[in-house]
């Protein structure tokens with residue numbers, strides 16, 4: 001293996017420690033406790049794990065955590081009413097509605113009902129527009145975590161060729177916007193892209209967010225490139241049981257890349273750390289206080 005491992009777990013711990021320190025100052029100096037409300041509808045097992053983990057880490061950094069668990073057959077109107085309550089609650093600075101929502105709900109409608117200033121996930125259409133036009137916004141947590149790792153590793157990203165695999169609204173598109181904002185030359189690839197291997201081979205930075213286990217092999221990677229693996233896929237182990245893998249084939253990619261994020265322990269922990277950082281930012285903005293760096 002030649003690649004340097006980008007340790008997202010350690011980086012996320014550092015980010016959380018900084019958030020914790022700033023939360024302590026907010027409480028001590030201003031009597032303000034940042035609060036994050038997480039809304040889960042239904043009993044999707046993966047979502048339950050994420051929500052539990054978000055709640056635990058929110059409390060660990062000294063913020064108030066408000067969990068709202070609703071039945072799978074909750075009506076859209078009931079969910080919208082809860083969001084309205086949270087929008088008007090001064091103790092709540094960040095709101096996150098865990099996706100995916102049950103099929104009878106319109107996710108766009110629900111997300112766009114969140115006060116954009118409290119939109120901790122950055123999915124509200126106003127925040128999408130602000131990000132796209134380079135204005136101050138709430139930035140989606142997963143791409144923000146990827147960008148922080150890239151900046152930490154490279155310093156400036158200016159002029160680098162970046163290929164984002166995947167064009168979802170929650171990862172691929174905002175990732176591309178952020179890389180463009182840092183003056184990369186950005187290509188967004190997707191399931192209709194022709195000769196994906198050749199496209200990826202031109203990249204100094206590859207961000208893989210396709211949701212296909214180990215799809216990217218090492219011979220697609222330009223020697224020395226930086227590979228950020230967003231994928232979280234559970235696969236069967238030959239000896240029984242399951243394990244988590246990313247969207248890139250770690251071993252073959254690590255043999256060629258200059259740096260690579262592991263799965264688990266890469267993008268995942270950074271996503272939650274950025275959620276906490278976003279909540280802190282929202283709290284500072286709501287109270288007219290200086291934002292954390």
Ligand code: NDP
Nearest residue numbers: 142166167168171190191209210211230231232267268271
């Ligand atoms: P989506 O399913 O919404 O999007 C997947 C994208 O990948 C689509 O744009 C799709 O193209 C593209 N794609 C699918 N198959 C191929 C292929 N064979 N070749 C090229 N492109 C392809 O996924 P998400 O963006 O929500 O998530 C992506 C991955 O990231 C998942 O593994 C998810 O679990 C993980 N994830 C991890 C997070 C973390 O915190 N670490 C947070 C969020 C997601 P098209 O549009 O043409 O269909």
